[in-house]
Amino acid sequence: MARSAPAVAAVFLLVLALLTLGTAQGQQPPFGQPTNAADAVALRAVFQRWRLGGNAAGVDQCPVVLAESFAMNVFVGCDCSRGGECRITDLNVTGYKNITEIPRELFNLTELVSLDLSNNNLSGSIPPEVGNLSKLEIWHFNNNNLSGSFPHELSLLRNLQSLWMFDNYIEGPIPESIQNLTNLTDLRIYGMKLQGPIPKKFSTLSNLEVLMLGDLEGNSSFNFIGEWRNLSALSLRNCGLTGQVTPQNLPKLKYLDLTRNNLSSSIEGLLLPYKNSNYIYVGENNFSGRLPPEIIQPSLALDVSYNPFVYGNLSNLVGQPMYKFLSFSCENVTILNCLRMKECNRRTLTNSATSFAINCGGRQIDYSDPMPTVFSEDSTDLGGAGFHINTTSHWVVSHAGSDPFNKSTGIVNGSNISGTNMPELFKTARTSTSSLRYYVLGLANGNYTVKLFFAEIVITDGPGQRLFDIDIQDKNIRKDFDITKEAQGPRIATNITHDVIVDNSILVIHLYWSGRGTCCIPYKGAYGPLVKCLIFSVTRSQEPKISPPQAPHSDSARQDEKRRGVIAGIAALCIAAAVISSSIVYLWWKWVSLVKRSMA
Incomplete structure (x- = not known):
């Protein structure tokens, strides 16, 4: 056994020397495998169009070796499990403001499972060739300058699980074809120029775990919620939602945001099914009724502000370090009432x-x-x-x-x-x-x-x-x-x-x-x-003017007003009598003068 250790060490050193010699002669290490030729051609063309030429040289072998300066923003993944050549399955290129176009060659990478081109400066419309990427499971194009409308070929991406398409300039209606993407678990579409209504058949997306829609023009009704038993986050902020809200069966919901819509219904009926959630934001709507006391608890962040017909009591919460309730409809917090009562500050x-x-x-x-x-x-x-x-x-x-x-x-x-x-x-x-x-x-x-x-x-x-x-x-x-x-x-x-x-x-x-x-x-x-x-x-150019408060209307005040009214009336009669008397004296004096003048 003592004699075998040097032998093992010698073999190890020999293998290491061969690896070093092969690398020095420009050969790839033996653990690398060749990339599919069509994939290599497509990826090389994409990198050259994006002026990422430093990465193009290494695409013939998987794993793709990236230049150190690109390693934080570029990732290329391969699947070599099928034996022989490797296929490109992941392409993440983010954070390059000089990347402004979507090369057509990108859509020749037909084995892509993940495509993340977020946080670049892509412009123009999404090419219809996106339908070639039928194996995509993750597609993130958020935070670019894309315009036009969603291509119809979106419906071909039946394996899609995560679709992030926000902060662009895409317009037109929300594509109904999304209803065909039944494997979706994470859908985020907001911050663009899209129009409602939200398609009713979105209810068929039964695997959703996260749904974030927002900033839609036009109106939508609350009729697209399905049996989303896995849904944990639902954000429908500023979606033009109108009408009544019917509580849905969302047993795993922890985050609900319906802010800035025009929804109306009983606040109690809306909130109670989700009292075990962590966040509920329903401000800036037209909900009505009494806020149920059991919904106000330290574990829940709750916003019902700017619902003019909701009422409740905050007196037992103000000053408590753990309160999570925000409403300006309270009756017992004076300074907050000043936000809604005319003249109260004065x-x-x-x-x-x-x-x-x-x-x-x-x-x-x-x-x-x-x-x-x-x-x-x-x-x-x-x-x-x-x-x-x-x-x-x-x-x-x-x-x-x-x-x-x-x-x-x-x-x-x-x-x-x-x-x-x-x-x-x-x-x-x-x-x-x-x-x-x-x-x-x-x-x-x-x-x-x-x-x-x-x-x-x-x-x-x-x-x-x-x-x-x-x-x-x-x-x-x-x-x-x-x-x-x-x-x-x-x-x-x-x-x-x-x-x-x-x-x-x-x-x-x-x-x-x-x-x-x-x-x-x-x-x-x-x-x-x-x-x-x-x-x-x-601003010193105009001194502030403080409007005097109105006098209180008590019984004594009313009697004083009556007394002042009687005195004012008597004074007015006296003045009128004096005026009439003066007029009579003046007319009598004129008549006497005329009579004397005629007799002379």
């Missing part, structure tokens, strides 16, 4: 503010240069749905939204921010994957200048892009706002200045995601609005 707040500043996502910071400014603390973790009331300065921050696949505190940290003389402010920011609102209450009416401060401190490398919309006083001031583009780079401070008129003592700033931008770079849930801080101050 009745309940004694000191009308004219300027204010908030450090969104951070602690209180005092600055003295260039002018004294106190940025109020705004560091509360709002969870998946919640609000924080600053009772000292009378402002509210509310948040609704959570990525179905990643939990976030809504507070993010950054460093090394340039372009500002207030670097301490930019160490944190508040973010949301859906909707973020700031309300300032009790303002003196007048003209204000609002400043919003931003710096992209999350998506700082790679092909990720954050886009969101900004409304002030319910008017859109920015569509698809891109912080990095505005600041000309990440980690650079920038701001927006906007003049606004406050005429009801309330200022509302709304930042929200509209389906655009990347979803998962550098991590899942890295999308939606992000704001660093905000400042609003009165």
